[in-house]
Amino acid sequence: MTAVDSHASVTGQTPGGASLRDVVAAYVGLTKPRVIELLLLTTVPVMFFAHRGVPSLGLVVATVIGGALSAGGASALNCVYDRDIDEQMRRTRRRALPRHIVSPKAALVFGVALIAISTLVLGFFVNWLSAGLSVGAGAFYLFVYTMLLKRRTTQNIVWGGLAGCFPALIGWTAVTNELAWAPVVLFLVVFFWTPPHTWALAMRYREDYAAVDVPMLPVVRSGVDVAKQIVAYSWVMVAVSLLLWPVADTGLVYPIAAVVLGATFLVEAHLMWLRARKSDELTDIRPMRLFHWSNLYLSLLFVAVALDPLLTR
Template sequence: MTAVESRPAGVLTEGPGHRPFGARAKAFFALTKPRVIELLLLTTVPVMFLAAQGVPPLWLVVATCVGGFMSAGGAGAFNMYLDRDIDRLMGRTSQRPLVTGMVSPRECLVFAYTLAVASTVWFWVLVNPLSAMLSLGALLFYVVVYTMWLKRRTAQNIVWGGIAGCMPVFIGWSSVTNSLSWAAVVLFLVIFFWTPPHYWPLSMKVREDYERVGVPMLPVVVGNKAVAGQIVLYSWVMVGVSLLLWPLGYTGWFYPAAALVLGVLWLKEAYALRARARAGLTGAKLKEMRLFHWSITYASLLFVAVAVDPFLR
C-alpha cells in the first residue's frame, strides 16, 4: 500500500450510503468551503455599495450572493476532488468529506459540475452576462490554473492562484453597473497583494504537512525567514494600493482614513512576524497565526469602510 493509499486513523471506511441524511447534508455543505465563501462575499457586497454610491437593490444583492455562493462552492468541490490524494495525508484536511468517505468522489464531481453550471446560468439570467462570465472565469482559474497546474509545481502558487479570489470584486462591481472601472481594478489589486501575506502565515504553521505531500508552498521551499521578508514586501504594496481609491476620486475622507489606520496595524503585525522569524523562533513562539487571523479582520474592516464611505461623502 502506498502512502497516498493509506488512510489515517479514525477515518470512516463505510460507504456514503450508510451515513445519516443530516451528516451527509453537512458533508456536501463542507465541500463548498463555506469559510472561504464568507471571505469572498465579504469583498463582493461592499463593492456593490461603492458601485451604486449607496444601497444597491436588495434583490440584486441576494442574487449576486447566491450566485457567488454556488460558483465558489463549485470551485471548492472541484478542489477537494482533485486534492483528495493529499488531503488524507495532511492534518488540516484529514477530515474533509472525501477523506472520511462521507461523500464519494463521483458524488463530489457531480455536485461540483452542478454548482458550476447552475451558478453560470443564475448569473446570466438574474444578474447579467458579464457577471456570469467573470464568475465562470474565476471558477475555471481556481480549478484549472491553481489547483491542477500551479499548486503542485511552483512556490508562487498562492501569488498567481490568488487571482481567482480577487474576482468577486469584479463580480460585485459588474453586477451593479454591467461594466468594470478603475475602482474595481484597485480593489482587485488590494486582494491580489493581500492574499500571499494572508495565506503564507498559515502555510508556515502547517509547513510539515505541505512538505510531506510534496506541495512547494513558499515556506517549504525557502524557509520562514525568507517568507516573512516577502510578507513585509507584499504588505507595503497592499497598503499603498489600498490608498489609491481616494486620489482617483472614488471615495471621500472615511475610506482612506480607515485604510491608513488598518494598514499601519497590518504593517506592525507583519514586521513583528519578520522579527520573530529572523530570531529563529519556531512553533508556538513564532506566532505566525496572529497575522493570519488579523488579515481576515483587516479585509473585513477595509471592505466595510468601502461600503460605508458613500454614505459619508
C-alpha cells in the first residue's frame, strides 16, 4: 500500500481529495434521486390500478428496483453529456461532474451498468415488455431529448418529456404484460403536465439557460407568453385526466380527485398568467409556486389512481 493509499484508508479520503462519503453521495447524485421519486410515483399507483387491488409485493419491489436503476442510469448518462453546461449553471454546478468528484468515464460506465442491470431485473423478475419500455424510455431521454432537442429548440421539453411518461405504461405492463387505453391516458396526463411543470422551473432559472444557450421557452419568450402556454397545456392536461373515468370505468374516487385537483391547478396557472401580465419580474410572477403545486398535483392524482380500486370495490 502506498503512502497516499494508507492516508486515504485512515482519513476516509480518496486520492483526489474527496472523502469516501462525498464520492458515494456524488454517485447517488448522478442518478437524480428526486427525478426517480417522481417517476416511481407514477409507476406504483398504476400497478395498483391495473391489478384492481394490491399487487404482489415481490412484483412491486422488482418493478421499483428495475425502474429506479433504469432512471438513475439514464440520468447519469445525461450528466455525462451535459457536463459542459452543468459547470456554468447555478442549479447544476454542484453536481458530481462539474465538481470533478467523479470522472466522465466512471460516470459513463456507472450509467451503462445501471441500465444493463435494470434491464435484467425487469426482464427476469417482471416481464420483457416492461424491460423493453424501460430501455426505450432511457434511450429517448438520452438520444432524443438530451442530444437532439435540448440545445436546439424551444420544443425540447415538450417532446423530450415523452421519456418521463413511460412509467405509467411500465406500471401497467408489469401487472398485465400488455398495453391498454387506460395507461395511455395516464401517459398523456404526464405528457401535458411536463411543460407547465418544467417551464415554471425554467422561468426561475432562465438566466442560467440563457448563459449556456439552451433555448428553453422562458429564455426566448416573455413571461406572459410562457404563462399563456402554461395555461393552455394545463387545460388540456385536466381534460385528458378526466378521460380515465369513462375509459377505465373507474369508481367515483378518481374523477372527484381529478376535478378538485385539476380545478386548483387551473386556478394557480391563471393566477400566474395574471401576475405575468402585470410584470415580467420573477419576484412578481412567482413561477416556483406553480412548480411546487405541479409536483403536489401529480402526486395526489396518482395516489387517487391507486386508491380508486381499493375504495370502490
